[in-house]
Amino acid sequence: MYVWGRLARMMATAGSRGSYQMGDESRLAFRCLPTDIDFNRHLNNARYMMLADLGRIDIFIRAGLIRLARTNGWAPMIGGLQSAYVREIKLWRRFEVVSSIETWEDSQVIGKHRFVLDNGETAALIMTTAGVYDRNARRFLDIDEVVAALGRSAQPRPPSEAERAFMASHQNLRDQAKRTG
Known part of the structure; x- marks a missing residue:
């Protein structure tokens, strides 16, 4: 129930x-709850993904x-994600999920979710790749089309070296998944 409560x-x-x-x-501000923890009494890896979802949805709504x-x-x-955990978020600890759209290229958006402790330290970083699928046309839209439809004139910056490496790694893993049936 609390997942839906946080979403609401x-x-x-x-x-x-x-x-x-x-x-x-x-x-978005949170506190690590008893339903968020694993046997080590810290935020479990699945909760990071769920909370990153809330950051993305917040951006999409706004x-x-x-x-x-x-x-x-x-x-x-x-489309996929990569995560790095560098500090624990222990039970009852306050933290924020700081989410942003970093850039885009063709039909792929690169997002970032930083989990920031109440003392300002980063506990985890998640990079994501995403897209917008047009169900009627059965294709992923070029993000410039989406930006224009939103009435915006934003231009993407070139992906950083780390973002390019993430995109290549993600593509390699997708290709591997498709080959293995």
Whole structure:
């Protein structure tokens, strides 16, 4: 139930965080609850992914993508992710999930989710790749099309070396998954 509670809270407060513009961050505050922990009494790896989802959904709502997707038969979809855990988030500890759209290329968006402890230290970093699927046309949209449909004129910056390495690694893993049936 608490997963839905966190989602409902994020959705109910999205308007107070204002419209999302490229370069902005989504900042959502949490506390590590007993239902979040594993045997080591710290935030378990599955919770990181779920909380990163909330950061993405917050961006999608505030940018107007959810409304536009429903109108046009589109579906924002995550393609993959890479995570690095560098500090524990222990039971009852406060932290923020700081999410952003870093850049895009063709039909692929690169996102970042930083888990920041209440003392400012980064506990984990998740990079994601995602796209917007047009159900009617049966294709992923070029992100420039999506940006234009949102009424924005933002231009992506070139992917960093780390982002290019992530995209290549992700593509290699996708290719491997397709080959193994």
